[in-house]
Every structure is written in structure tokens, then in C-alpha cells.
Amino acid sequence: MFGVALVTFFVARVIPSDPAAKWAGPRATPEQIAKARLELGLDKPLVVQFGKYLMDLIHGNLGYSLRTRRPVALELMESLPATIELVLLSTFAAVFVGIPLGVISAKQKDHLVDHLSRLFSIGAVSLPTFWIGLILQLVFARTLHWFPMGGQLSTEIKLTMEIPHVTGFLILDSLITGNFVIFFDALWHLILPGITIGLYPVGLVARMTRSALLEILNEDYITAARSYGLRDRIILWSYALKNSIGPTSTVVALSIGYTLVNTFLTETIFTWPGIGSYVATAVIGLDYPAIMGVTIFSAFSYVILNLIADIIIALDPRVRT
């Protein structure tokens, strides 16, 4: 598995061989380009470049942003907490809303509840995230004024209050320092982007849970359990659910990965200062190191996530022996 991670980096490196020449910028003169090449060591053979890149990576050096000339790694770390807030929120929703929804749907197969939730799931999965974000913004923020248009905090607060900075997570920080005004404001700002990003994972997880559960409920041991007089509700929530841990955790990992990438799309809409906005600006400005840095980071996190999911699956007693 870790070999995969390593080779991941390899692939990410091979791709940018094209823009090597575009590094210096579109308006650079030939001399400037040549100078840049030297600077970056692009004149050395590819293998050497790659070696250097790997070394940099291991040390956490992701290169320098073309736009700001600051280390990419640093900028990543700055934008990360905001995105993590969103991702965590959506994962939460996926697990605590999606899974129960899937379970109930499977139990009441073909009844109204099932059809409704299936419709919802498929709908949630078919929505273009960026579009629904826009619509939500339009309807709830602009027209109805129920929620703010974007940003993590209202401008007045930003200007008037001191923002706590313990962990970098606004919600946590404000809780820790007991600043409830900021806490509620941050929460309020979190809602629209949260819903936007959360829809897809909830839909996906609900669907997968439902199908996994349907399969399980058809198994003999469930019928046997019923024949012993065990209540259906118990059988469903403690018995069958444990059997579904494998596929469920895989799906949750998948949905987190998806969400991460979805943030690229939604953050710009809500002016949310996370990785997504960072990437969006990078893409527009063709800031290759930045893009590469984010790519590698995301891929890396994804691999770790899947690793965790695999470990959970391996806990299945059948695999252990």
C-alpha cells in the first residue's frame, strides 16, 4: 500500500513534463525562461529532477507558488482547516444521516419511505455541486436573507473582534476560548456550504448502505435470528449493521475523497477560504506547483483514508484467521 503512495508521486511528477517550459510565465522573455530553467534545475535529466522532487516531498517541501512565491506547503496548511471543517461536517452527515437512511430504506423496501429516500439519494448524487451551491446562495442568502452569502465570518465580526487562533479551526477555537458570538456566527456561516457539500456523500452512503443491507437481510442467518424470536429492530441495528461494516467504510472513504475534490468547486462560490479556493485560483492562474502540491496532498490523504477503510475491513473475523 505504501508502495502505491510512492508511485503516486511518481505519476504526479510525470505529467507536468509539458509545462516545464511554461514555468516562467506566458510573458517571459526567452532569457527569463532560460534563467528560470536553470533556477529550477530543469536542465538536468528528468530522473534527477524526480529524485530531487521526492526528496523535497519527504521533507514537506512542495515547491513554491508561482503566484505568490510563497511555499506551497505553507499555503496549503493555512487553507486546510477551513476545508477540513467542511469535510468533517459532510462526513458526519454521511455517517449519521446517510447510514440510518440507508438502513431504514432497506428495511421498508418498496414502501413509501424507501421510494422517497431512494429518490432523494439519486437526486443528491445527480446534482452538480457547484450549481446547487449557487442556487442555495441565491435563494436562501440573497433572496430570503436567512443565511450569509459566504465567508467564514461576518465582516463586522472580523473587523471588530479578535479572532482566536488556537488550532486554526474556527469552530473549535471559538468554543475553547468561550467566545460564543464568534462561535455562532461561524456556525451560521457553515450551514449553506455544509449542505451543499454534504448532499452528495449522504446520497451516496445512503444508497450503498441500502444495497449492502438488502443483501445481508436476505441471508440465512437473519432468518435464523428471527426464528429465535429476536426483535426485528434489534436484528436490524446491531446484527445486520455489523455485517455491513466492510462495504460501508469503503463507501465512506470514497465519499470523503469525493467531497475533498468537491470543495474545489464549492469553496469559490461561498468565498470559503479553504483548499478549494486555493486550487481554483491556482488553476485559473496556471500555477503549476500549487496545483501539483494540492494534487499530491489530496491523493495522499485519499490513500490514507482508504488504508483506514481497509484496516476496518480486515477486522472482519473471517479475514483475521
Next chain:
Amino acid sequence: MTAYFEIRDLAVSFRTFEGIRPVLNIERLAIERGETYGLVGESGAGKTVLALTILGLLPKPAGIIHSGEIWFDGDDLLKKSEPELASAYRGKRLAMIFQDPMSTLNPVFTVGQQIERVIEHHQGLKGSARTRRAMELLDMVKLPDAKNLLRKYPHELSGGQRQRVIIAIALSCGAEFLIADEPTRNLDVTIQAGILKLIDELQRNLRISVLFIANNVSLVNVFCKNVGILYRGKLVEEGPSALVTRHPQHPYTQTLISAIPRDKSEKLRFANIEIKPEAPQGCPFYSRCPMGVERCTQEEPMLEPVGNLQHRAACFFVKRD
């Protein structure tokens, strides 16, 4: 006035691709308290369906109960609601042993967890009292080293061991009526004998009634008081096992019994079976019966006493005196 356990006029069908297929058509099947009844039929005759129907475990959209009554100790089980069945009957008074020991045990829970959950449900015991009871039960089914066994997972046990565990779980419910659905189907012949012996002993010691379902007459012969022969969902002959096996009256039973080799010197005789076209109404055995006539295609023969009142067969050719 009904017997302790009595099935009357039961008609069950299954909804399939090609339409509704009748599966069970049982006129009358009665079992007295403390008796063992063996139900014999070939694959597809509807035996498992019967077992599931008794406990109300037929798969929901697919299984249809057209008519009939299943009397148990004065109550018609078919008239009971699902929650009533679950709380008052399943496990508590009627328990079932399934065919395939591997698929009947939940693979992600230990044996101990599974037994103890049922014990807790029925007897309300917790903690060490519960574990002690679990070990008692394992002793009852002659499984050695109960303490360690409880901690094992189903796939770590052999087929015979698993089946004993299942019997233990069924017993732990404290039921007075046991339905054994081909409990030895997937086991080696040598193990089979052990399981049969076990069931017989348990029946005598605990004084429970047993409905023993098998696909093989010689199995039930040994310890069943009465025997019933099921052909394509219809009970075609029943009576005291000695009588039925030594003096079979129904052509189907006769074919079954004659197929059992008496001793090694007897040459295998293959019955010359002329297959006649199916008779949609009338006797289901018509197409394979060596003696079919016009009447057999029009009327369905009912169970009529043959000589000894206990012994009944459903055929027009049976001698009645």
C-alpha cells in the same frame, strides 16, 4: 377440537417471474405433544417452505398464503400478527433448526455472542449467569470445551460442530416444539448419525415435539413415530412409520421405499418410469405414476384411511378394507 399441532388445508404459493406457482397444498398434518413426526419429500417438494410458513418467516412479497390454518396448542398461528409471533411464539414456543449450518450463523459474531444474545432475550440473564447457561447448553449438545468454543467464530468450527451449536441456540429459547429442517443435509454420513442421535436424545429428555424434515426415508424411520410423505407440496401418505415403510400404499411412497437397497446382494432395479403429460388438476403424481387413469387427471385424491385408521394415503388405487 384440534391436535396439539395441526395444519389444515394449507395452500401456499410463490410469486415468480412466470407467474404464481403453487408450492404447498396440505390437507391435514397433525402432531401430538411429545411426538416426533418425520416429513419426507424430494428437493423442491416444499418442505422448507412449510417450515418457514409455520413460523411466519416466508419472504414477504414473494410468498402468498392463500388459505389454511396452523393450529398450535389451541391458537391459529396464521392469524397472529408479526409482533405477536415474534414475542410469544418464535423461539419461545417453537424453534427451528436450519439446513445449512454455515449460513445460519452470523459470520461476524462469535458463537458465544450469538448464543448469549438469544439466551438473554428469552431468559433475561446477564453476565456470568448467561455464560454459564450458554456452557450448559453446549454440554447438552455434547460439545466439549465449551469455554473456548464460545470465543470462536463460526468459520473456525467444523460442520458438525456448527450444527450442534445451532441446535443449542434453538434449545436455548426454551421451546416445546422443534422444527428440524434437514439438519443433516450438508454433513457427512458419519456426522449425520451423531446429530440424529442427539436430536433423538434431546427429544426424549426434554419431552419436546419434533417436526423432522428430511429428503430421505431411512433417516426418519429410526426415531419418528409418524411419517408423512410430501410430493410437490401435497401430503400423499402418512401414518406410523413402521406401517408406512413396510406397507407403503401410495405409488410414490412405494417407489421411495423400493429404492432403498435392503442388502448388498440385491441388484439395483431401476423402475421403468413412463412420463405422462402433466395433469393440471387432479393428482400431482399422475405424470410419474405407473398406474394413472383418466380419473386421476380430473379429481384430486384426498387422504383416506387405509386399514389402520392412523395410516392414510391419497390415491384412488389404494385398497381400503
Next chain:
Amino acid sequence: MINWFADTYKSLQPTWREFKLSFYLLNRNALQRISLIIIVLLVLVAIFAPWIAPYPSHAISETNPQDKLLPPSSRYLMGTDELGRDLFSRIIFGTRISLQTALIAVGLALLIGVPLGAIAGGLGGWADEIIMRITDIFLSFPPLLLAIAIAAFLGPSLSNAMLAIAISWWPWYTRIIRGQAVSIRERQFVRAALAIGTPMSRIIFRHILPNTLAPVIVQASMDIGGVILTIAALSFLGLGAQPPTPEWGLLISTSRTYFLNAWWYSTFPGIAIFITVLVFNLIGDGIREVLDPRTRKF
């Protein structure tokens, strides 16, 4: 080669029968019938776009500045954009683009992934190892990420976007095919063919491949919806279609500057995406439910 087609056709015959049966089943559910109808409609719209759209030229290049940003009316069913172009016509042409690019992208992915999977599963050994390692690498990226990265580096254009998607999608198919191929490889008839001395290449392509196609077809049809979404996302980010192409994602992206005053500009393309993807997803779901024997209703 012709032989190969004939054989594939023959071995697909039973699948065809099942297909017809599944088709019948599919239509029993009202929702799926509607979806099927809508898909057919969409395809028709895509094909006949120039004749259906009231202002076909708007979709391509003509601009109409004096009518800019008008709300929906009887003249302009869905309003106009900032250059006065009829949104309705543009969206209709967008159907063409979305369907086309999705089909091409998926097709490419299949073209790469399927043979690779068949070889990996059919040959086993080191070919299997290598191919699967490569596949694993690609699979360790979250689905959209690779597409975004590749599109970013290749340069923003619709065709590059298609390429990017194809490159990030093929591993999924390879994995499916390989799994199937491995299980078929173990079957009797393959061993029999080997015993007679049939060369491996023939075995793979004539025997194994046709039998593995079913799940992949299901998966691919389910994927079309997702691919349409991805293309829209890429265009939204500026990595796919470029103006003036009336691609739905691009429309939404451009609309952002104006949407506070021109709600129709953002709403309708999004609805178009939503309905299209929804319908494909529904059908895909239906196909899956029907083809998977375990979840069939009886």
C-alpha cells in the same frame, strides 16, 4: 478478425435474450419508464438541435448585444445571456455537447480499460501484476482529482477534458474486467480450450472477453451520468469547454458574474445538468437492480 466478431456475437446471444427480459422488467417501474423516455428525448434533442433551437446561431457565434440579460419571455424561453444570446438555444446545443463528450470519454476509457483488464485477468502472472499495479496507482486518486490535474496540465479545452476523463476513468473498468476474467479463466471451457492447444490470445479475446462484458456495460451506463457531471465541473473550473461553446458547466460558471440579477442564467443550465444526470443515474440503477440476481424482487 471477422471470425472474432461472429464468435462474440454468438456468445452474446444468451445475453441478448436476458437483455430483452431485463428490458421488459425495466419498463415495469413507472419511474424508469419515464427516465427511459426522457433519455430518448435527450438524444433526439441532441441530434436535432439545429432544428429545435429557435435561435441556433446564438449557440455558436452570433451575438445580440441589444437583447442582453433579458428575463424569460415568449421570445426567449429561458432568457438571454450577457451577450444577448438565447439561453434556451444554447442549452439545447449544450445537450449535444454533453452527450457527445460523455460518450466519447466513456468510450475511450472502455477502449483502454477493457483490453487491459482482459489481458491482465486472462494471462495472469507478471502481466497481471504490472497492469494491476498501474491500475492501483491510478485508483488511488480520488475520482475527480486526476481529471482536474490532467486537464490543468494539458491545457484547457473540451477535447483535453475528454482525454483527462478517459485517463482517470479507465482503471475502474480494467479492475472489473480483470476480476471477471480471472473467474472465467478458471472455468472448464477455458481449460478445455487450452488443452486443445488454442493460443492464449485467442482464448482471451474470443472466449473470455465476451463473457466479461456484462458488468462493465452496466457500470459504463451508470457512469455516463457521472461523466456528464465531471465534464460540467471541469468546464466550470475553466478546464474544459471554452467560450463560446455552450457547455452547461461553462454556462453556469459565466453566469456567476451576473446571477444576482439574472437568476435564469444560472438556474436553467443547472436544471439541464441535473435532469440529464438524474435520468441516466436512474436507468443505471434500474439496470443494476435487474442484472444483479441477488436484488431481484423475487
